[in-house]
Each structure stands twice: as C-alpha cells, then as structure tokens.
Amino acid sequence: MRKQESRGQGTSSDPWVPASAGTQERPKEGVRFAGYAALFDKQDRGGDIIRKGAFARAIAWWRGRGKTVPLLWQHRPDKPIGIIESLAEDERGLRVIGHVRADAPAEAAAMLKQGQVNGLSFGYRVAKADGRHPRVLKDLDLVEVSLVTFPMQPAARVHAVESTHTSSP
Template identity: 45%
Template sequence: MSIESGLEKKFARLGKDLTVTDGTEIAGYASYFGDTDQSGDVVQKGAYAVSLKALAADGRQVKMLWQHDPAQPIGIWDEVCEDARGLYVKGRLLEAVGRGREAAALIAAGAIDGLSIGYRTVKAAKNEKGQRLLMELELWEVSLVTFPMLPSARVGAKGESLMRADLRELAATFAGARRELARM
C-alpha cells in the first residue's frame, strides 16, 4: 500500500451510460469500478465513499468543470454517488455560463464525449500485473473533457436540438479563436 499526494485526473469516455436531456441535464458514470484505464489504474469499489461522506458532512459538493480548469465551472452536479458499477453523477450545465452553453453544443455535435475525475489518491496498492489499484480517493471535481483515458464507453447526446442562436454564438467563438491563432 502507498499513500500519494497531488491532484490527479482520470478520464472516462462514456456512451450509453451518459445522457444529455433538454440540452443541459447530464447523467451517467464518471468512473467505473474494475476497469483498467490507459495508465494501468483500476478504481476499486468503495474508493469514493470516505470522500463523498466528508464532502456531505462539510456541506460541500463535487465541482463540475470544463477541461479540469478550476477557473471554468460550467454547471452543478446535483447527485454524485457510488453504486455497484462506479461513480454516478447527475447534474446541469448552466446556460447562463458561456462555457456551459458551449459544452452543451459540443456534446450535441459529438465533439466532446468524455468525463474525467480530478482527485487525490489517499490509498493505493499494486497488483501482480503491475496495475495500480485505487482503493481510496479524495474526489475534487468531475470535468467534461475532450480526451478521455478510459476507452470503454462514449458519450451519447440526447434531447432537444440546439437553437440557431446558440450555434451562431459557437461559430463566432471558433472564428475568433481562428483569428487569434492566425496572429500568432
């Protein structure tokens, strides 16, 4: 067993297990127990229990971020819990936040299809295959991301289509980014 410190990130690409409805409501799994990710880590059942209990006792919640950027919260996780399969999350993208609208558009278009957890390892061990078994994690945040690490599933966007104004705003954002890159 080892005790490690520092914020780590674990990516998951989720398909039928992540749904988006009404353009902003998200529900699915941010982590699966027993699945080996691309770095050889395996989250064990119960790994989040202590952290989730401590967050609830302190009246705090797991943050919903854009690409693990603490300066870019994009929504609220209304429910974060462990079940037999993994870490289940349910929440809302905030339409009043620009990145929240962009995230909804990118998910609907299939350009973003990943979730990722930001955490600190509290307790881990190596198994006979050299995999790191993550037994206790301090969960900080769950992000929508471009590049996931757990390839076992993909995001599926469902719900109402985006309004044309939202698409125009997104196109303008991309055009501005292209102009900025061209000046570099």
C-alpha cells in the same frame, strides 16, 4: 424540460433517477447529463484500476459539508461550467448527474448537446492504493468532475443529455 437524447450506455434503470448520495437542487436552465465519471475494475490509460468503495469517503465528506464536487470543463479550474446534482457509487462505477449552466462557456453546452464531447473524468488525490503497475486505487480524495474530450477511462461517458429551460408565463 425536454429530453434530447439517450445514448444507451447507462444502466438499465432511468438515467435521470437521482443517485442516493450527494443530491443537489438543479438550476432551471442549461443542459443536464447523466453518465459515469469512473468505472470499477477497469484499467485506465495510465494503468490504474479503481475498486468499488474508493469514492465512498469522499462522497460522504462533500455531502457532510452540504457542498457538491465542482463540475469543470476539460479539468480546467478556471472553467467551472455547472454543478453535479447527484453523485454516487453503484455496481458499475461513479455515477453522476450534472447540469451545465446556461451561462457556461458556449462550447461546453453546445458540444455536449451535439455529442462532440461526451467523456467524463475526475480529478483526485490518492489516499490508499496497492501495487505499482497496475496500481489499484482503493480510497480517493475526489476533487472535481470534468466533461472531457478524451477520458482516462475510455468507457467513462455521458449516456443521456437533455436541455432544460424555464417555461414562459
């Protein structure tokens, strides 16, 4: 494994330390990334504000089934591109470590490595919210995480990227 880049937008801790919930074994080849798919208490472009704890039930649901949230390209269900290795809430937001498969569409891995696409987003259904505008999201059914060009929350970004590969014998 070779570290490619750290964009310095993450927490003060090592971005590659797995989050405490929803950890899955990673593939041997591809592109690995760490970042935030959502940030707490920040209004997004649509007027929603996510509260800490909004993902807790969904993370437990996925983990209880031994599965991980799908990783998609630009929210397209026909473009799964890898796995979410680790998913957890911390003080800042929904922290993810993901892995884009080596056999994913070429543009996904290349654009991630080059920093051309570094937005993160998520698909969801609202289980509990207060207010109308802004709407305060308190409990969400997490459906997917996506690498995107334009995230709904402008600061929801990848902050570290590395290429992974299997060593030759």
